[in-house]
Amino acid sequence: MILLDVQHITKRFGGLVANNDISFQVAEGEVVGVIGPNGAGKSTLFDVITGYYTPDRGKVFFQGKEISRLRPDQINQRGIGRTFQKLRPFLQMTVLENVMVGALPRAGTIQEARREAEQLLAFVGLEDRMHVLAKGLSTGQRKRLEMARAMATRPKLLLLDEVTGGVDQKTIPGLIALIEKLRREGVTLLIIEHNMRVIMSLSDRIIALHLGRKIAEGTPGEVSRDPHVIESYLGKAYAQGH
Ligand code: ADP
Ligand code: MG
Numbered sequence: 001m002i003l004l005d006v007q008h009i010t011k012r013f014g015g016l017v018a019n020n021d022i023s024f025q026v027a028e029g030e031v032v033g034v035i036g037p038n039g040a041g042k043s044t045l046f047d048v049i050t051g052y053y054t055p056d057r058g059k060v061f062f063q064g065k066e067i068s069r070l071r072p073d074q075i076n077q078r079g080i081g082r083t084f085q086k087l088r089p090f091l092q093m094t095v096l097e098n099v100m101v102g103a104l105p106r107a108g109t110i111q112e113a114r115r116e117a118e119q120l121l122a123f124v125g126l127e128d129r130m131h132v133l134a135k136g137l138s139t140g141q142r143k144r145l146e147m148a149r150a151m152a153t154r155p156k157l158l159l160l161d162e163v164t165g166g167v168d169q170k171t172i173p174g175l176i177a178l179i180e181k182l183r184r185e186g187v188t189l190l191i192i193e194h195n196m197r198v199i200m201s202l203s204d205r206i207i208a209l210h211l212g213r214k215i216a217e218g219t220p221g222e223v224s225r226d227p228h229v230i231e232s233y234l235g236k237a238y239a240q241g242h
Helices: 042-049 072-078 095-103 110-123 139-152 169-184 196-202 220-225 227-239
Strands: 002-013 016-027 031-035 057-062 080-082 157-161 188-192 205-210 213-218
Touching (some): 002 042, 016 057, 016 213, 031 042, 042 188, 072 080, 095 110, 110 139, 188 196, 205 220, 205 227
Parallel strands (some): 031 188, 080 157
Antiparallel strands (some): 002 016, 002 057, 205 213
């Protein structure tokens, strides 16, 4: 079953076309990776799907219904959760409270939201940091908190934007293991990851963007052999040792 259907999305910032006629679909249970060099339009695409930007052209459908004119909170209620490349936890709230905020709209009671938040924090490996303020977390721990917060809204589709970005090398394997754990839980994922090896191993299917356009789509094997992808991205990335 098709969960997400992105049709001919174009998003401009003044003269810059950040997303140029992008179409693709995500089926239930799939893990789809989005790749492309910095500035390719990956985060903008996530912002369009989740309602932070309204597309100039094109439509986004979720479970067969158009969502492209809805607000972020409405889209979240329909079942799309996300993390942000630039983290934005409530720094003066505890880790537990941060996740409870995500769980509350759906939970019947505060107690239920708290129970759910505790379970999710155990799932992401932050159970022993539950009662500290979010500002006391390391970057890697904040990424885990972001994932718990996004999960708390019980999404049918979860968008992860560079979960391993900006953390030190030794923190990366634990975060990847967490994405793999989500995958095993059967959560449908649309993920942006800078590290080629990581995204190729996590994804069933890859969508490659370059200068706002989709230049390739297919299995990780197909996309990594695609001449356009090699030219625009892989060559550079491999040369830089990613
Ligand atoms: P990626 O996530 O692939 O690195 P982005 O989607 O963040 O790329 O950005 C795509 C392009 O759109 C870039 O050239 C970026 O500078 C531009 N851009 C993104 N957001 C804005 C904005 N709010 N205003 C103007 N330009 C933007
Ligand atoms: Mg980005």
